[in-house]
Every structure is written in structure tokens, then in C-alpha cells.
Amino acid sequence: MLKISLSVAMPERLNTSLSNFLIRKDRQEDLTFALWTPSQGNSRLTALIHTIIFPEAGDRQVHGNASFNPDYFEKVCAIALREGCGIAFLHSHPGAGWQGMSEDDILAERKIAGAVAALTDLPLVGMTIGSDGTWSARMWQHVGGREYRREWCQSVRIVGIGLKADFNDDLMPKPVYREQFKRSITVWGKDNHQNLARLKIGIIGLGSVGSIVAETLARMGMQFISLIDYDEIQPHNLDRLLGATEADLGKLKIEVAKRQFEHSATAERTDIASTPHSLAEEEGYRAALDCDVIFSCVDRPRARHILNHFAYSHLIPVVDGGIEVRFDKNKRFTGVDWQLQTVAPGRPCLACLGTYNLTDVNLEESGKLDDPSYMKGLPPDHRHKNNENVFPFSTNLASLEVLQLIALATGVGGISDFGIQRYRYIPGNIEVDVERKCKDGCDCQELEGHGDRNFSLCGRDIGAEKARERQRQREKIL
Ligand SMILES: [Zn+2]
Ligand SMILES: [Zn+2]
Secondary structure: OOOOEEEEEEEHHHHHHHHHHHOOOOOOOOEEEEEEEEEEOOOEEEEEEEEEEOOOOOOEEOOOOOEEOHHHHHHHHHHHHHHOOEEEEEEEOOOOOOOOOOHHHHHHHHHHHHHHHHHHOOOEEEEEEOOOOOEEEEEEEEEEOOEEEEEEOOEEEEEOOOEEEEEOOOOOOOOOOOHHHHHHHHHHOHHHHHHHOOOEEEEEOOOHHHHHHHHHHHHOOOOEEEEEOOOEOOHHHOOOOOOOOHHHOOOEHHHHHHHHHHHHOOOOOOEEEEEOOOOOOHHHHHHHHOOOEEEEOOOOHHHHHHHHHHHHHOOOOEEEEEEEEEEOOOOOEEEEEEEEEEEOOOOOOOOOOOOOOHHHHHHHHOOHHHOHHHHHHOOOOOHHHOOOOOHHHHHHHHHHHHHHHHHHHHOHHHOOOOOEEEEEOOOOEEEEEOOOOOOOOOOOOOOOOOOOOOOOOOOOOHHHHHHHHHHHHHHHHO
């Protein structure tokens, strides 16, 4: 049976309200309830916390060991039922770090686990915050009859301008120090290394930028990587694909990227998932939902649209970049820009930044971008045909993207957000924009933490189906 791991994620601004309320100046414990929505990956269930239902006067007693009154619990149940959401019970402890549970904690959660599961069809999520703001979390799984068993989550992720992951050290052990990490650790410190190395990192698109991002992460000691791409290697890829040679022609890009990652990894153990599907297809979609952070290395409108949805609705930050080469009428090179940004709650979204538009998403969904006769009819300088690129453009963009991940996940040097960075070949500088916000009427903030509750973007991908057909034909010939 597939091992399903568990995690919890919440937007930064919710974490701020919760810690302000639960971590009391008088050092007493306190409690509250919240609502959550499931985010179901291939091998992980994440509880996305999106709504807090704070106790009102008379809802609970604070007396060292806080307890709630039945009326409060009933009110929470009624709201959860009306909204179709799961229930989380959150309380605070006076100690620091990942918190265990007292006998009283276990009794209190076990007592309501059955009612919550029966009512919402989702397990009760229990969470504890320590005095230093570290969260711990568990889910109460039904094991038969009236029995519920506590299962610990691997991590609790706070997502926004930063990405803070609190790990359960028993389920996600800290990587043991190796000489290979010495120089990296000197730069950003042991704690940052241990946190970075435990993140599950997705790379969508293993073309030039994706293959270089993968190499960089392997050298940095990352352990958990998910590679998603349906494409195979063709001769015109070989001038930009790190690790690939002529002997790899016809192989899947993820296959070569996996081999290269294992080859360059400095981590003692690696866990690499590779998915030969499109992000839009169920297999790719669910593989991406297993990740804590995703690199968007595919220059397609539909993938950006889905990743934008993941960044807010599923609370998975996305580091996105794109390269735009320009030519004059005579096909002479006149310049190139590459732009990158990290999208997550509290940051402007990919749609508002104009990195894709819905007309193009629909065009791609209809299969037009993979239809040679349609593409042939477009003018030669059309944006759907603009895919010129060379290795040094990709290496620079890939490096800047990984630096955005480091800032996001560590805040080392006191910076978590570089804003939107745009390298301009002419005159040769990087412009930074930290002022941009989502446009009026953008609903991404409202969708934060709601998962696929309102809509799912998963379906067929004609481009991926054509690629697999092409690969099958090639295998037959060989
Ligand atoms: Zn407790
Ligand atoms: Zn927006």
C-alpha cells in the first residue's frame, strides 16, 4: 500500500493571528478551532488551514490547561458542515520546539475525533504551537469501529513572504553532517541547511533551465525532488540540456535529469519522484501537490495557470521564470530579457504580473499550440513561436531562481523576497520591482488555502498525449 504522509499548511497572515492569540503574555495555554480543506497529492495529504473560528466570551476556560465548552464545539461543527470543511483544534504550550502531547491533550482530541470525522468525513487535525512559534500537528485516522488513531504529520508549513517549515524530526530526520556540505554550511549555517534539505522540491519542465536548477539543488544537498515532464530529448535540446549527450536522444528528459541528480547529489540519500506526464494531467497534478515548493521551468500558459492556482489555493510557493529573446525584421538579435518571481500568499500573482493570459490557456487546452498547421499559420515573430534560447541565458536564470528559493526558505542575510527581478541584456543590469501588487478584483487572496474546493484545473493534455504517441512510434521503429 502506498504510504501516505501527512502535512499541514497555512498562509502567513493566519499564522500571525494564531500566534498572537495563542502565545499569551501570561504564559497560560489557550485554544481555538479552525477550518481546513484537503490537498491530496500522490503520496501526501495536506490539511490547508484557511479560516479561524476564535472562541468568544464563555466559549472556553483558560486555567493553565485550557478547555473548551460544548457550545463552542457545536458552533464550530455547524459552520464546518455548512462550509463542507474539515475541523482543526489548535492549542498552545509554554515550551519551545515541536510539541508532543500530554495525557489531557490526547483525551481531549480523541474525545472529539469521532464526531468530527462522522460530521465532516475528514480526520480531526490537532495542532500545538510552542512558545517560539514552532507548530506540531497530527491527524486522527479512523481505524475501525469507534477507534481513532493519532498519526503525526511530517511538517507544518507557513507560506507567504517566507516559507517556514516546522519538521517532525522523527519522521523527517535532520540530514547528518557530511564533509560534502562544509562549504555550503559555512555560507548559510547548519539550521538553514537542515531545513532546506528536508523540503520537497518540484521541478516542472526539465528543459535547459529545469535541468540546471536540478543540478544546483543536487550539489546543495537537497534530498527530495519531484521531476515532472512528458517530453523526450531531441537533437535541438542538446546545446542546452545539462547532463544529456547524443546517447540520450529519445530518452525522457526526466530520466536523464534523475540520472544526473543522483550523479551530482551530495546528500547521503535521495528520494526522486519522476512523472512522465503533464502538470495538467492527474498524475502530474497530484505529483506536484506532494511538493513544498515548485520551480516553474516550462514556458507554457496552462502550466503557469495551474501553478498560480497551486501557489494560493494549495499554499505551494512557485518560483517562476521566463526568457524572451528579441529580433528585428531581418532576424538579427536585438536583445534578451529574463524575468523571475516567486508567487505565494502576500505576493503578486502570475496572472496579475502578465506572465500568461487566459486566452492562451484556452488555446493550449484546445490543442492548438501542439497543432503544427495552426503554428505554421502564425507570423514568425509570434510569442507562441518565441523559444530561442542559449545555455548561458538558462544558467543565469536558473541560478537566480535558486537564489529566490534560498531567500524564501531561509531569509538568510535578512532578506526573504527579492521581488520581481528582470535581467536586461542591454544594458546588462538586473532591475528589481518590489512594489507590484495584484490588480483590483484578483481573487487569489480569497482562494488562499481552499485547495480544489471551488474548482480543479486537472484534465487532458493533448500536447502530452501527442508526445507519448510519438515516443511509442519511436520505440516501435527501434
Ligand atoms: Zn497540550
Ligand atoms: Zn493576482
